[in-house]
Amino acid sequence: MTTPIIYWFRQDLRTRDLPGLIAAAANGRTVLPCYILDDISPGDEAMGSASRWWLHHSLAALREELAGLGGTLVLRRGPAAAVLKDLVAETGADAVYCSRLYEPWANELEETLHGTLAEQGVNFKRYPGSLLFEPEKVATKSGTPFKVFTPFWRHCRSGNPPARPKGAPDSATWYRDKCNSEALTSWQLLPTAPDWAQRWLDLWQPGAEGAAQRLTAFLDGPVTNYSEGRNHPALEATTRLSPHLHFGEISPRTIWHAATGLAARKPEQDAQVAKFLSELGWREFSHHLLYHFPSITREPFKPQFSHFPWLGNAAALTDWQRGKTGYPIVDAGMRELWQTGYMHNRIRMVVASFLTKHLLVNWRAGARWFQDTLLDADLANNSCGWQWVAGSGADASPYFRIFNPVIQGEKFDKDGLYIRQWVPELTKLPDRYLNKPWEAPASVLEQADVRLGENYPRPMVDHRSARESALAAYASLKEK
DNA sequence: TTTTGAGTTGTTCGA
């Protein structure tokens, strides 16, 4: 048997269109596929519980996918550098290939590995594959990173398109010698007591197959009305590809080419497809920003925001997390998140605006909560999304743009389907009062079995005065 | 170097 190459799976749990895996399998080389559960190296950026649930099922799917090609996925646990060192020693591998990550901790780890593996005489190679464009290759005419989305995306779209996606390696030779693998179940990635994810497999199919089905289903239908449909949380009008993308079960260029291909066949859908692609563009933008400005996960992108007078109110944060703010659209979103590991994009903006502007809680507290509870928790998207809403980010929302949670609910959940699904105690309240139960006459509340302050909270802040406080807080930045 | 045009997702107010 020839000297093996280790293919180290990370956030790229697929076998198709994976440049590093294709390179490893080329020239008849023997490939040893492995995944390392590393809770040490990421530091504070360790995976949340929802993400671990997804990881379990995604690894199971990847294992099947590899088995179909004839390969056996090796599972190991520990700090990646040490585990790889051992694996190299055990198997005599002379190279480790992987897909590049863009998180600061991952970048540092890759630098370290490059050195330590070289000392063992092992060639460490990183390949692109998780983004459409490499951050080093996208720059303004003066050579600096873009800080505004529109010119960034215009630039990306006007250059060479990303390469066409490739398939799985067609003639890989897989490592066959004995190589111990830990049992996936021994990692205890799934919740047990209680099993809060009991019904999540009805909602999600982690793995490349599930990802491909989501994409197909979207391009077969909802894309035709994407620009409008995407605003309505009760509709199945978005792709829900975000967790699949985060774990790399589908490559962004697969999505790009499927979407542009559709627009080429059906020119009347060009505008909708462009809108959809621009969302992929925001993912791209966030990852590029994180690469160029690694402090974006902790520090406000706009430095003047480091003086922002956040309140740091722990009780308010808890009420928000539990979906007990008294604003139905906010509570619906927070409960959807808690119960399904997901929240509709528009509602993410509404709840984030509420936390940072109505409650004046630092966006980092919200970002931490999302990171722990979202299936699609992604450091780049999450950090940039929160900073955008808070107003401190690149190309951020202007400070006076404060979402009115009542209007947002009335506009985008007209029939109250979303609120009634997630806030069942308000089910019987008529549409007219569904977004503002505190304005309902006593008789209406009684008839709907709503007892404010008992079975549904009164609004924890008054919108008008909260708005004024937020504007005053932002105004105070200018004085400093 | 200077200038110019432009910038995800909203709300409120007054006519």
Place this chain on the structure above:
DNA sequence: GTCGAACAACTCAAA
């Protein structure tokens, strides 16, 4: 009920 303007400058990117 509907509509347009104001909100407040500021920074970015390209010419």
